[in-house]
Amino acid sequence: MQTDKVFQMSASNIRFGEGCTSEIGMDLRALDVRRTMVLLDPGLKSLPIAEVVRDSLKQQQIDFEIFDEISVEPTDASFQHAAAVAAAGGFDSFVAVGGGSTIDTAKAANLYATWPAEFRRYVNAPIGDGQPVPGPLKPLIAVPTTAGTGSETTGVAVFDFTAQKAKTGIASRYLKPTLGIIDSNNTRSLPPAVAASSGLDVLSHALESYTALPFDQRPKPASPSLRPAYQGANPISDLWCLHALELMGEYLPRAFADPSDDEARSNMLLASAIAGIGFGNAGVHLPHAMSYPVAGMVKGFRPKGFDVDHDMVPHGMSVILSTPAVVRFTAASCPQRHLRAAAALGADVSNANPSDAGNVLADRVIHFMKRMDMPNGLAAVGYTATQIPDLVAGTLPQQRLTKLSPSPVHESVLTSLFQESLKLW
Ligand SMILES: NC(=O)c1ccc[n+]([C@@H]2O[C@H](COP(=O)([O-])OP(=O)(O)OC[C@H]3O[C@@H](n4cnc5c(N)ncnc54)[C@H](O)[C@@H]3O)[C@@H](O)[C@H]2O)c1
Known part of the structure; x- marks a missing residue:
């Protein structure tokens, strides 16, 4: 190739x-x-x-x-x-x-x-x-x-x-x-539950793009028009993603705790757009690919704080639920990037060993999930181990995303990732 x-x-x-x-x-x-x-x-x-x-x-x-x-x-x-x-x-x-x-x-x-x-x-x-x-x-x-x-x-x-x-x-x-x-005037009415879910979507966008397969490990397209927007991690997207992680780490807890905190809401909107520019030019990978069947197959779960009349797992929640398991799996492919991302999210990585990078980053993600009142894993939104084969089958067609994983994935990897995501702490 x-x-x-x-x-x-x-x-x-x-x-x-x-x-x-x-x-x-x-x-x-x-x-x-x-x-x-x-x-x-x-x-x-x-x-x-x-x-x-x-x-x-x-x-x-x-x-x-x-x-x-x-x-x-x-x-x-x-x-x-x-x-x-x-x-x-x-x-x-x-x-x-x-x-x-x-x-x-x-x-x-x-x-x-x-x-x-x-x-x-x-x-x-x-x-x-x-x-x-x-x-x-x-x-x-x-x-x-x-x-x-x-x-x-x-x-x-x-x-x-x-x-x-x-x-x-x-x-x-x-x-x-x-x-x-x-315009930060436009998020003043955002219910805290929506702020939490959509804020954790920002975290995952930036994290996935920063840890995605690098652009120079993807096949060369036959013409520029066939080069995908989801082209893999690259030096320009990296800048946007790291800055989005820093902003998210500092301002999401404040925006969630106090919707009248104008500075926090304003910076979260900035983080969202900055992460959007980052991931729009790099791509997202496994947490997004795995979130799609989680959102699509949900039964019997309605998120608190959302004004909906049907079962649903909000997008940001469906993404973040598998993020800890995914980063533990992908860390071996690029431990320094995983540690750098954890540091951008405010973790102390000064004594961290590269072999611990996955756990350090997963712990930091879980720290934010707990602060944002996220459910403790897929089991808490209604999934059981018997549904894992269906969740895996629903992830496999998301090839545009799974092929951007920095570590190759196949059915048994996805099975383990869903298993580990049933309960997170
Ligand atoms: N196109 C992309 O690049 C992209 C990226 C990530 C996610 N998505 C998609 O976006 C959708 C999720 O969007 P979202 O997280 O922004 O939420 P949303 O648009 O689904 O809105 C969630 C809830 O919040 C309410 N709401 C929105 N703004 C409000 C405000 N200011 N005040 C009060 N209530 C408000 C809505 O009425 C709704 O009930 C999913 O379908 C997801 O797949 C798209």
Whole structure:
């Protein structure tokens, strides 16, 4: 196999600062758009953010329609519903106001309204056909209200393929929002449970990207357009990921404990976007791959503090539950990186031996899980050992992610990782 010697940094266009949401009408005006579909998280309808966006669009005389039929953790059906509304509405631009669920739904609506196709066409292989998005989409401005998925910076839209009980996604640089508007006023109403789960998603994004298979150990693509955005750890993404870990370690406990702590919430939004730029140019690996069947097969678990009427494991929670077992497994491939990540998260590694790197990092992750009231392993969200073969079977098709593990994985490795993740402390 000829390995790649090249990596690409693809920047994201973001604006950061308290109050900047009110500028959105002027941004749309500058884009010379005529009619905008505003996808709004239904939980935010009566909150100040909805009013700020509406007023700003009205002031600039932008013709818009609000669509709020967003599913928390969207599905193929909810993506397709939004896409049908987008196609019928004659929109030339999109605004997403919400967490990852809303921003990802807007990306899918924009994609299928711009480049109509059978739904599976752009969905990641092997679950979908994995065909490339043919070209640029219409403008999309994303306003995140969680901290967060970093979806305002990435070219990824994640959804639950209901029939297959598996999460998967669509990935293309063309899906990246035209602009992300990141405003700490917009997370003031975030319930602590959502802040915890989405904050631990930030931790995992940064950690997985920093420890991913390096870009120069991946096969060389036949052309630059075939080089994946999830290209492996590289020197530029490393910088973003380490800084995101430092910010997360310092500010997540504060943002969780006190939603009125403006400095903490503001820095968590920064950490989320910074991690998004890092992982969007490197990729995530096993915790995300393993989280998809955990989220897809859940039965009988409803997270405290989430306003949902169905069983679910929130995304950040589903990811972090396997992170301790994964880092113990991957540490041998690059112990120094695992120790460096633990230090960025605030662990004292001055006397740590490289052979302990996995345990040191796992302990640090568990430290944050306990502080954020996370469940103690997969058993606490309803899974038993008898379901492990199904969880493994649901992880194996996530090849885009599993192949970025720095240590090779196969069925028996995944079985052990799920077993170790049943109970964490
Ligand atoms: N595209 C990407 O790059 C990417 C990356 C990671 C995760 N994701 C996906 O994003 C989704 C998860 O997104 P999320 O963690 O941002 O949460 P979310 O969008 O699912 O929202 C979670 C809950 O929080 C509520 N909420 C959101 N913002 C709020 C606020 N400011 N005040 C009060 N309530 C608020 C919502 O109404 C909802 O009930 C998953 O589907 C996940 O797979 C996407």
